[in-house]
Amino acid sequence: MKELVEYIAKSIVDYPDDVIVNEVEGNKSMVLELKVNPEDMGKVIGKQGRIAKAIRTVVSAAAIRENKRVLVEIIQ
Incomplete structure (x- = not known):
């Protein structure tokens, strides 16, 4: 998941x-903390959080195969 x-x-x-x-x-769960350059924060979050939501959706879909719950947190 990290990769x-x-x-x-x-x-x-x-x-x-x-x-x-x-x-x-x-x-049964895992938290992935994502840290990026402050100038890239807007690109990772996206308009109204759409990119962040898409990243979380893809990761949670991949986590279902391993019977785990994965949370993605974006940190400054």
């Missing part, structure tokens, strides 16, 4: 070297 979020984020932003994804794992 998927990292790949998507690096494809969107202008500064792909600044993309950091931290993984916090629990029993």
Whole structure:
């Protein structure tokens, strides 16, 4: 999951070297913390959060195969 979020984020932003994804794992759930360059924050979130919602949808669809719940948080 971490690699998927990292790949998507690096494809969107202008500064792909600044993309950091931290993984916090629990029993049935996982939290992925996405951190990008402050100038790229708008590109990752998108208008009215559409890009962020799309990233969360793709990741949660991939997580269903592993019977896990994945939350994607975008951090400054």
